[in-house]
Amino acid sequence: MTRHGLAPPSLKRDGRALRAPAVVGSIGLAGAGLLLLRDPHTPGSYGLCPFNALTGLYCPGCGGTRAAYDLLHFDVAAAISSNVFAVVLIATLLVAYLRWIPARMRAENARMIVLPARVSMLVLTALFVFTIVRNTPAGAWLAP
Amino acid sequence: MTDQYPRYPGDRSPAASSQQPATYGAPAPAAPAYGQSPSAPTVPFASWWARVGASVLDSLIAFAVVIVPFGIGMALAFKDAQSTTGIDPVTGFQTAELTGGVNPIGVVIAVLGVLLGIGFTIWNLGIRQGKRGQSLGKKALGISVVRTDTGSYLGAGAGALRWLMAALLGNLCFINFLWPLWDEKKQAWHDKVVGSVVIKAP
Numbered sequence: 577m578t579r580h581g582l583a584p585p586s587l588k589r590d591g592r593a594l595r596a597p598a599v600v601g602s603i604g605l606a607g608a609g610l611l612l613l614r615d616p617h618t619p620g621s622y623g624l625c626p627f628n629a630l631t632g633l634y635c636p637g638c639g640g641t642r643a644a645y646d647l648l649h650f651d652v653a654a655a656i657s658s659n660v661f662a663v664v665l666i667a668t669l670l671v672a673y674l675r676w677i678p679a680r681m682r683a684e685n686a687r688m689i690v691l692p693a694r695v696s697m698l699v700l701t702a703l704f705v706f707t708i709v710r711n712t713p714a715g716a717w718l719a720p
Numbered sequence: 721m722t723d724q725y726p727r728y729p730g731d732r733s734p735a736a737s738s739q740q741p742a743t744y745g746a747p748a749p750a751a752p753a754y755g756q757s758p759s760a761p762t763v764p765f766a767s768w769w770a771r772v773g774a775s776v777l778d779s780l781i782a783f784a785v786v787i788v789p790f791g792i793g794m795a796l797a798f799k800d801a802q803s804t805t806g807i808d809p810v811t812g813f814q815t816a817e818l819t820g821g822v823n824p825i826g827v828v829i830a831v832l833g834v835l836l837g838i839g840f841t842i843w844n845l846g847i848r849q850g851k852r853g854q855s856l857g858k859k860a861l862g863i864s865v866v867r868t869d870t871g872s873y874l875g876a877g878a879g880a881l882r883w884l885m886a887a888l889l890g891n892l893c894f895i896n897f898l899w900p901l902w903d904e905k906k907q908a909w910h911d912k913v914v915g916s917v918v919i920k921a922p
């Protein structure tokens with residue numbers, strides 16, 4: 577077994593390192609299970625988006641739950657048409673999670689995602705533009 | 721960047737303990753405890769859980785400050801109040817209308833209680849946290865707010881601004897409170913605005 581640190585392989589150490597991935601994984605699985613039981617395409621099945629209810633506009637998250645449901649049913653096209661941002665987000669989270677587990681075996685405190693400041697600004701800007709565009713007639717294909 | 725992963729609210733990592741080395745420049749702690757990562761964190765940012773815990777604690781303290789005068793005031797105000805109930809002819813719902821007997825002194829006490837709570841929060845989360853780096857909740861959790869560039873405390877003005885931005889941005893978008901989870905320096909947006917980081921208190 578090759579490891580970075582000086583500490584020898586230890587079940588106890590690995591157990592503690594993998595506790596957080598276990599919790600996050602459980603939350604993800606619970607969410608997926610809930611989606612299988614309850615179809616978000618039924619209006620109001622998961623409540624209303626407060627932003628949408630108040631303003632009538634789409635927030636960046638609108639259609640995200642439906643997109644997750646569609647992805648669970650391997651309908652990528654429907655997921656993208658619901659909320660393309662959510663599709664990218666879910667894919668990113670999945671990859672980050674799968675990479676997090678081996679990273680934790682190497683370093684006990686490894687974080688799942690670390691966004692440098694520039695990337696943060698990029699993501700926020702993209703999110704802002706996405707929100708504007710999906711509320712215009714030209715960007716109707718980005719609306720849920 | 722290596723830093724402590726959030727464990728659970730109230731957890732004090734070795735870096736957060738108040739133990740001081742006997743002499744300055746003394747050799748670093750010989751061997752890390754069993755199972756500990758041998759590499760010490762360079763900047764011990766406070767865990768997200770500790771910040772959530774401190775925030776919950778601050779809310780509870782503020783609630784405790786408000787509830788006594790507010791409760792007494794409300795009880796006094798409406799103790800002898802009269803009301804009439806009826807049926808709304810349009811909607812068919814039951815209605816209730818105050819018809820008098822409200823004690824104005826009670827109302828004043830209740831309003832003063834709310835003002836006291838607002839004042840307390842500004843002091844605790846703005847001024848105290850700015851000048852001493854810690855709200856009461858952060859003190860209990862062993863974390864403090866410092867400037868990113870110098871590592872010193874913010875001061876009352878920037879502290880108050882930080883509190884205001886947290887309230888504003890947090891209400892505008894909940895993601896603000898999640899942002900430290902993936903931020904490089906574990907900053908929320910209100911940290912970025914005033915240039916602060918939350919660290920484990922030395």
